[in-house]
Amino acid sequence: GAGVSQSPSNKVTEKGKDVELRCDPISGHTALYWYRQSLGQGLEFLIYFQGNSAPDKSGLPSDRFSAERTGGSVSTLTIQRTQQEDSAVYLCASSSGGLAGDIQYFGAGTRLSVL
Amino acid sequence: GDSVTQMEGPVTLSEEAFLTINCTYTATGYPSLFWYVQYPGEGLQLLLKATKADDKGSNKGFEATYRKETTSFHLEKGSVQVSDSAVYFCALCPPYNTDKLIFGTGTRLQVFP
Numbered sequence: 544g545a546g547v548s549q550s551p552s553n554k555v556t557e558k559g560k561d562v563e564l565r566c567d568p569i570s571g572h573t574a575l576y577w578y579r580q581s582l583g584q585g586l587e588f589l590i591y592f593q594g595n596s597a598p599d600k601s602g603l604p605s606d607r608f609s610a611e612r613t614g615g616s617v618s619t620l621t622i623q624r625t626q627q628e629d630s631a632v633y634l635c636a637s638s639s640g641g642l643a644g645d646i647q648y649f650g651a652g653t654r655l656s657v658l
Numbered sequence: 659g660d661s662v663t664q665m666e667g668p669v670t671l672s673e674e675a676f677l678t679i680n681c682t683y684t685a686t687g688y689p690s691l692f693w694y695v696q697y698p699g700e701g702l703q704l705l706l707k708a709t710k711a712d713d714k715g716s717n718k719g720f721e722a723t724y725r726k727e728t729t730s731f732h733l734e735k736g737s738v739q740v741s742d743s744a745v746y747f748c749a750l751c752p753p754y755n756t757d758k759l760i761f762g763t764g765t766r767l768q769v770f771p
Contacts, residue, residue: 547701576758586747586761602758634702636759644690644709644751647759649702 545569547650549635555656556625564620564653568637575618576638576647577610581631589633592618625657660685664748664762671738671769679733679765681722681748689750691715691724691731692759696745705733705746738769 548567556562568575577589588602592612603609607625612618622629632654636647665680683689693705693715706715711726720735731748748762 578759578761585763586749586759588758588760591758599758636702644707646692646704646707648704649694651701 549650561623566618566635572637574638576636578634662762667766674737677735681731687753692749694747
């Protein structure tokens with residue numbers, strides 16, 4: 544597709560379950576970002592992948608959160624043992640080169656609700 | 659650390675009114691500055707950007723000028739429309755650490771006919 548694709552668009556899960564969120568970046572984009580948008584917290588950076596370099600995981604809030612990017616394209620964000628405070632919209636973005644002035648293109652997000 | 663501060667909303671205007679949404683930043687060096695918009699039910703979209711001091715970004719009638727002396731990037735539009743109702747986010751990308759956007763908290767704009 545032409546844009547960043549995220550799935551599922553909505554996910555409802557029970558506290559303690561694991562969830563996987565998927566992101567398909569724009570074809571050819573080497574940089575991929577995950578952000579979280581939650582009430583009261585605004586938009587916060589989670590993790591960044593650039594090419595074959597080691598990802599910057601500095602924004603991950605706890606060790607229950609992990610992400611991988613296979614083949615330099617699709618990325619999966621995994622949240623283990625979900626908690627109610629994990630409820631948020633998880634946004635994925637990609638850019639062509641990861642430079643400061645590059646435009647990050649965002650997907651529509653996955654709305655996660657933890658009951 | 660680097661940060662972005664923008665005015666709290668909601669901002670409520672009548673159609674054709676003048677819009678200003680204030681944004682100021684704290685950063686080392688010369689960051690790139692962005693305004694993103696999120697329409698109801700949609701993802702974030704880039705509205706405009708500026709990458710160096712005194713640059714003016716513009717798009718869809720919106721403008722913002724990169725002011726280094728006041729560390730500001732205020733968003734303006736001369737005549738808003740109902741279709742401009744959305745949440746607007748100011749953001750910066752540090753020049754030394756290009757792996758993230760640092761966002762403001764967002765400002766909701768509501769335009770009534």
